[in-house]
Amino acid sequence: MIVPLDVVVFVILLATAVLALQVRDLLAAVSLLAGYSLFVALLFAGVAAVDVALVEAALGAGITGVLFIAAILATTRRSDARSDPKRRLVVLPLVAGFVALMLYASVDLPDRGDPEAPAQLGVSQVYLADSLADTETPNVVTSLLADYRSLDTLGETMVIVTAALAAALVLGRLGEPASWPQPRRGRGARTGGDEPEEPTS
Amino acid sequence: MIGSYPSVVVRVTSALLSPFIAMFGIYIIAHGHYGPGGGFAGGVFVAVGAILPRLTLPELLSFRLFPPWLAPTAGGIGLLLFLLVGLVPMLAGGAFLDYGAVEIAGMAASRVRYLGILIVEIGVGLAVFGAMLLIFDVLTQRDGDA
């Protein structure tokens, strides 16, 4: 749509991604990733995919950052040393070749918003035309997600709930009620010192 | 990480904002028919409205607002709601998740599908809310060795 803005956003995305990989401090990497998600959301909003932009901004820049920081506080803040340069000699040509292959393949892709693109000619025409009459829903994304393709959404919901339950089973101990966060203060006698402020970590 | 944040500015601000964030999430869930949004984004926003008091307010208060059993219960109820809504059309002779097959007196098939979408979005929102809050609770629990 606004091509120069897209170029600027892409440059920022590349910069934040490379910085997040390079930086040793994991807390800084998390904040860089949050900024990355914010700019991805801007990009999505630029191509008029507001639903995806909303989810990306809330999930990528909000909750994921909080969960990562919680994980960092539970483990360690510094990342290990970089890998040895010999391995880089193998990995770098592989990645460069893959990127070149993708760029070569992207030449044949249809333009953005092209009405003659193969993705636009299939069932999506029917969905766009019939959504209002079929489901009284002006937002086609919602009627697609929750009506036409609701089986996909069911699968996604199952994946999310299963992931959360798996995290709870691995990290917590569901069988012991005492391992849940208790609304009483003086319980942490065993872990002792980290109950008062630990602002540096 | 959880517990009372030692700055009154942050505490007051988060106590002021978190109900509005949760309300905005409920609005997004309910408004998915007409604008951007739906269950996923709305559930995430409600979860943010629950996590913000966990981060800043005293534990006694935040765990009374959103008790620890709420997260897995909400996730399970949301998923179950989705599955049950999918099963109802099968009782009426339709396919799985084909809400239009249910016949309610005085209601067009499109209206029934509209309601089905609404219930499904609420279910997805509950499930996402429960999942996010459960992961956060598990990551920040005290007495476990995590």
Added chain:
Amino acid sequence: MSIVANLLIGAGLFFLVVSTLALLIMPDLYTRAHAVAKSETLALALLFIGVLFRPELDVPAAGRLMFILAVSVIANPAAVHALLRAAHRSGALPWTVVDQRLADAELGRYRP
């Protein structure tokens, strides 16, 4: 009407530019945040009120705009406050101007 809107939006853009300049010029975290937190909130308020005066805006959009403005006016300074508090607690020292004569006196090179 439109002139007022353009004036307010221009003032908002000016303050945004000023806060970005401050982010580049200022020497340390505290002065940067001090400059950015206030001028950026002010710029946001000016921009939104300016947009409010545009004739294209209808009432629901104006209400949403005001809600966003209220939330960001509350949240923006509080976020900067939390950030600076964390920085102070983790030991970031503020930038200070070294008084050359005082330093010389401590080193014993300056006799008043």
